[in-house]
Amino acid sequence: MATLEVEGIQKSFGGVQAVRGVSFAVEPGEMLALIGPNGAGKSTCFNMLNGQLRPDAGRVRLQGRDITGLKPREVWRLGVGRTFQITATFGSMTVRENVQMALLSHHRRLGQLWRPVARMDAAEADALLARLGMAGQAGRPCGILAYGDLKRVELAIALANQPALLLMDEPTAGMAPQERVSLMALTAGIARERGIAVLFTEHDMDVVFSHADRILVLDRGALIAEGAPQAVRNDPRVREVYLGSGATSGH
Structure with missing residues (x-):
């Protein structure tokens, strides 16, 4: 099919x-x-x-x-995952946190945001970032990344939805x-x-x-x-x- x-x-x-x-x-x-x-x-x-x-x-x-x-x-x-012509990430959040937010949505746990975001789905986010060659950028805010790196983050966010x-x-x-x-x-x-x-x-x-x-x-x-x-x-x-x-x- x-x-x-x-x-x-x-x-x-x-x-x-x-x-x-x-x-x-x-x-x-x-x-x-x-x-x-x-x-x-x-x-x-x-x-x-x-x-x-x-x-x-x-x-x-x-x-x-x-x-x-x-x-x-x-x-x-x-x-369905989607990336955009103009990248759409949360600039004040780290690369890892951006991916974690997508994972929280995928796993239907956005209602648990009272917890520190950095503790949620960290291993899964880091594994995905490593697959995309972004492991070394995981702790950096998206707002300071080069454009090519932002494109990879956006791809990671889309892939987090499996x-x-x-x-x-x-x-x-x-x-x-x-x-x-x-x-x-x-x-x-x-x-x-x-x-x-x-x-x-x-x-x-x-x-x-x-x-x-x-x-x-x-x-x-x-x-x-x-x-x-x-x-x-x-x-x-x-x-x-x-x-x-x-x-x-x-x-």
């Missing part, structure tokens, strides 16, 4: 149809990239999957369960080239190891073609191509609307 099944989702804002009948599926352990020019409908699509927007039409299913229109916190409870599905909105935006390669290789390894389905949007085509198992291409709200990276790279319509004539060089 596919982890995520999307069937004919649509969304309009006024007279503008932002997403038009988009359908796809993501399998366990698969890295699926959603790409397209600015205004193609990628963020709107993501927000419908995560519950921030309700589709005008169509269905979203997670492991066979209809989650269409559920609120973001309800979607999180069902096993997700079946991980949604990543431009996960390498603002990062140095080597940091981008490292983060996505790490994500791909964890996804395959744990059977996590990953859907990500990304403007860095080196990242997309190096790490995606499959690629979806949106243009003006419609899905215009879907397939393996090389097939999408060579698709004339994709080259015309997004990749450009030089897209067949390189990888």
